[in-house]
Amino acid sequence: MHVLGINAYHADGSAVLLRDGELIVAVEEERFRRIKHWAGFPTEAIRKCLEIGGITGADIDHVAISRDPKANLLRKAAFAVRNRMHISNIVNRTRNLAKVHDVSAPLADALMIPSGSLPKVHFVEHHPSHLASAFFVSPFDDASICAIDGFGDYLSTSMAIGQRNKLDVLARVSYPHSLGVFYTAVTQFLGFPNYGDEFKVMGLAPYGSPDHVAELRKLLSLKQGGMFELNRPFFRHWDEGVDMEWDGGSPTMGRLYTRELEQLLGPPRAKDEPLTPYHENLARSLQAVYEEAAFHVLNGLWERTHNPRLCMAGGCAMNSVANGKIRINTPFTDVYVQPAASDNGTALGAAFYVWNQTLGKSRGFVMEHGYWGTEYPEADVTEIVAQRDDPQWTYSVSHHPDEEALCKATAQLIADGNVVGWYQGRMEWGARALGNRSILADARRGDMRDIINLKIKFREKFRPFAPSILESAMDDFFVGAAPDPFMQQVYPVRPEKRLILPAITHTDGSGRLQTVNARTNPRYHRLISEFAALTGVPVVLNTSFNENEPIVDTPEQALDCFLRTRMDAIVVNNTVIQRHPR
Ligand SMILES: [Fe+2]
Numbered sequence: 001m002h003v004l005g006i007n008a009y010h011a012d013g014s015a016v017l018l019r020d021g022e023l024i025v026a027v028e029e030e031r032f033r034r035i036k037h038w039a040g041f042p043t044e045a046i047r048k049c050l051e052i053g054g055i056t057g058a059d060i061d062h063v064a065i066s067r068d069p070k071a072n073l074l075r076k077a078a079f080a081v082r083n084r085m086h087i088s089n090i091v092n093r094t095r096n097l098a099k100v101h102d103v104s105a106p107l108a109d110a111l112m113i114p115s116g117s118l119p120k121v122h123f124v125e126h127h128p129s130h131l132a133s134a135f136f137v138s139p140f141d142d143a144s145i146c147a148i149d150g151f152g153d154y155l156s157t158s159m160a161i162g163q164r165n166k167l168d169v170l171a172r173v174s175y176p177h178s179l180g181v182f183y184t185a186v187t188q189f190l191g192f193p194n195y196g197d198e199f200k201v202m203g204l205a206p207y208g209s210p211d212h213v214a215e216l217r218k219l220l221s222l223k224q225g226g227m228f229e230l231n232r233p234f235f236r237h238w239d240e241g242v243d244m245e246w247d248g249g250s251p252t253m254g255r256l257y258t259r260e261l262e263q264l265l266g267p268p269r270a271k272d273e274p275l276t277p278y279h280e281n282l283a284r285s286l287q288a289v290y291e292e293a294a295f296h297v298l299n300g301l302w303e304r305t306h307n308p309r310l311c312m313a314g315g316c317a318m319n320s321v322a323n324g325k326i327r328i329n330t331p332f333t334d335v336y337v338q339p340a341a342s343d344n345g346t347a348l349g350a351a352f353y354v355w356n357q358t359l360g361k362s363r364g365f366v367m368e369h370g371y372w373g374t375e376y377p378e379a380d381v382t383e384i385v386a387q388r389d390d391p392q393w394t395y396s397v398s399h400h401p402d403e404e405a406l407c408k409a410t411a412q413l414i415a416d417g418n419v420v421g422w423y424q425g426r427m428e429w430g431a432r433a434l435g436n437r438s439i440l441a442d443a444r445r446g447d448m449r450d451i452i453n454l455k456i457k458f459r460e461k462f463r464p465f466a467p468s469i470l471e472s473a474m475d476d477f478f479v480g481a482a483p484d485p486f487m488q489q490v491y492p493v494r495p496e497k498r499l500i501l502p503a504i505t506h507t508d509g510s511g512r513l514q515t516v517n518a519r520t521n522p523r524y525h526r527l528i529s530e531f532a533a534l535t536g537v538p539v540v541l542n543t544s545f546n547e548n549e550p551i552v553d554t555p556e557q558a559l560d561c562f563l564r565t566r567m568d569a570i571v572v573n574n575t576v577i578q579r580h581p582r
Contacts, residue, residue, distance in 0.1 A: 004349025057111025226300010
């Protein structure tokens with residue numbers, strides 16, 4: 001039986017395919033449309049699911065869409081009346097709602113079948129989709145589950161308990177209160193207006209001191225049982241509504257904060273203004289107040305479940321700094337956050353919700369790795385390089401059919417200070433590159449961050465780069481870390497190791513590590529092992545294979561990125577291509 005899960009008309013459009021309860025494919029639309037966080041109907045992702053799954057649209061038995069516009073209608077209506085919501089706001093919402101209902105035409109088109117022959121379509125509410133994405137693919141038979149985000153289907157936070165193939169929602173926080181909105185509002189205030197910029201503010205925070213915690217605490221009130229409320233005067237979405245665009249490309253969101261916030265914090269930073277210590281301190285304070293609130297929610301969940309295993313999802317579950325502190329600040333002992341914890345993952349959750357919860361099938365799948373995307377094993381880009389006539393550079397090509405030789409040669413390139421594109425196997429699911437579409441470099445070099453920024457990334461200097469480390473060496477280099485193949489938790493680098501790993505140690509001594517083992521990515525494990533044999537350090541710097549664009553999908557895109565940047569070498573499958581000055 002095939003279940004297709006989709007996230008449509010929301011940011012990070014995506015599709016996943018289950019066959020008899022096993023995940024077969026999980027892909028994000030942005031990788032094919034080449035627009036970050038692409039929002040709309042994920043036609044290309046659905047087609048990739050069919051192609052990789054080796055089936056046609058007629059083979060799909062159930063479609064699960066991670067949104068239910070009918071959900072919480074009573075709450076919405078009551079809120080609109082209570083708050084005398086502006087009529088245009090209501091009309092906009094109604095239009096969006098109609099679009100979500102009318103998926104039969106784009107769905108039939110994507111599946112390439114007549115709309116009269118569509119399989120059964122299930123609308124799974126946004127938050128249960130998040131909860132299902134966290135729990136049903138986790139290694140736990142039973143667990144506490146938490147979803148925290150901006151909003152979806154009128155909710156921003158939900159707490160649940162999962163037991164085998166069922167989850168029960170225990171508590172929820174609905175519009176207008178939202179920790180995601182809290183974080184995004186201050187992110188906008190700090191001059192970062194784009195969808196997903198919260199990640200930059202999290203990277204900026206360690207440069208500052210939490211000097212403005214008292215002011216930012218005024219933005220929200222923590223209530224009993226892990227509940228919370230935003231304080232109305234500081235937020236626009238209550239009274240004025242906020243423009244959001246969830247269709248046809250890049251998601252956008254209007255300004256969330258009011259003049260009252262400016263009175264509290266001073267003038268907001270414009271996008272291109274320099275960052276000052278004040279902004280760093282505000283970012284640090286935002287992260288601190290967010291963590292207080294998130295741990296308050298999680299402790300409220302613990303009070304309800306007393307189950308020490310935690311599965312998390314929602315955009316706020318991408319806050320890897322907070323995630324790394326959960327086991328210190330709550331009674332939870334095990335934490336699972338699958339790599340697409342944002343809205344991309346709701347496609348996964350909706351599909352498993354239908355399989356486990358709706359159809360009552362037992363569980364039999366655990367997501368142990370993130371490699372669920374496209375693959376081009378036979379691709380050879382040598383020809384493209386051979387035809388290249390570049391005034392500045394020449395290129396040398398070597399083929400290594402033997403994996404050991406390939407990994408030895410690549411490890412040597414990294415140890416010699418080269419920035420190396422590493423393109424292998426199936427594309428990653430979720431925002432992080434996990435060693436199949438990665439740019440790798442020597443984590444021991446203090447100048448490597450600047451070199452990568454100069455040659456390829458051109459991104460903000462304050463943003464850290466992350467390490468991939470052999471799982472077996474994790475405790476030698478990090479304090480109190482847990483294995484995490486998805487790079488979702490930040491931990492302190494051991495003080496005595498910080499000087500050894502300057503390129504991946506953030507200014508506060510932390511690192512967002514990916515642990516790598518031989519079972520789930522044997523080739524990447526071998527590469528890092530070869531690097532360790534050469535250098536004594538089982539760690540490489542790992543950043544996503546892209547340049548201000550979604551992570552590359554095809555070998556041709558990877559090569560194009562290599563050629564238009566100043567990357568030193570690229571490894572595509574078994575072929576190593578090096579750049580040399582003429
Ligand atoms: Fe969400």
